[in-house]
Amino acid sequence: MNELPEYTLIRSDRRSLELRVLPDQGLEIRAPRRTPVRDIEVFLRSRLPWLARTRARLAERPAPLTLPLAHGARYPLLGQPVELKVQPGKRQMTLLQGDQLHMHLPTPSATTIGAALERWYRSHARTVFNAEIDRQFPFFAARGHARPTLRIKRMKSRWGSLSTRGYINLNLTLIQLPRPCLEYVVTHELCHLEHMDHGPGFHRLMDQQLPDWRARKALLNRLPVIHHDLP
Ligand SMILES: [Zn+2]
Structure with missing residues (x-):
């Protein structure tokens, strides 16, 4: 052995x-x-x-990219760059306008920018991920499944998972990657409502729901993950 x-x-x-x-x-x-x-x-x-x-x-996998947490840095949102526009402001606020993310922070620093960026990614991801689940869910609802509740996590080695207790867990990093990657991971996890394993039945359902899933999976595994440069 x-x-x-x-x-x-x-x-x-x-x-x-x-x-x-x-x-x-x-x-x-x-x-x-x-x-x-x-x-x-x-x-x-x-x-x-x-x-x-x-x-x-x-x-x-390519090595992760590390970006600075500073005014002018460009962070990805669904595969498109968004430029950080940081300025001091009494009331804390983060607002996306076009391809600019405006941040008003009482004391701008790498730490406060990083915290604001993380909060904004999470709240934006909640909206986008739930919309994607809702878009795909009618097929599964028609087969008698209950809609799983979204949980967003920072996971080191997986993009998503489906728990038998009714949760769909998605990696926060998906909000940075192109939308076809998010769509693929959501389809994959929802197909686990029908098949808990990765057997032939699971793959047949994937082929039916998302015929080009293999190309999307390859794209997902080719892209570098973005880290921010938290001190
Ligand atoms: Zn799986």
Whole structure:
């Protein structure tokens, strides 16, 4: 038998095992409190082919871009640049006008600009992501599914997930990427309402709902992720 790769084990009150590849290629396994290590290693061994594929994909990803948090910096919104226009103002305000994001901040600094940008991305993402879910949902509603509730998260190694407790989790970073990427991730997660796995039934439904999903997935994996330069 091959030796198993090193991993960090995180136990919690969860019911299933999960393997994650971190951006630095490290491995993390999340496990229920009482699962024996032997069972965890059987699980890891069964996931080795997936691990090799995932690591190859991550290695191909371009390095993240880091942008300054300052007046004049250009941040992406659905693939289009938006220029930060920062000025001191008594009342804090962030407003998008055309391709400019106006920020009035009592004390402009990289920290306050970063916090305002994060808040604005989140509130804008909430509107855009919910609209996309609503656009795609009628097909799934007709098949008897309840609309999952959106949760927006900063996730290190996934774009989205669907929980059996009625939540669709989407990565906040999707608000920066071109819309075809968001549409693909939403379709993928909604198709999990019908098929919880990635088997042939899941792929048939993806082909039916979004025939060019493979090209969109490839685009998603090719784009660099944007970080901001928080001090
Ligand atoms: Zn999936």
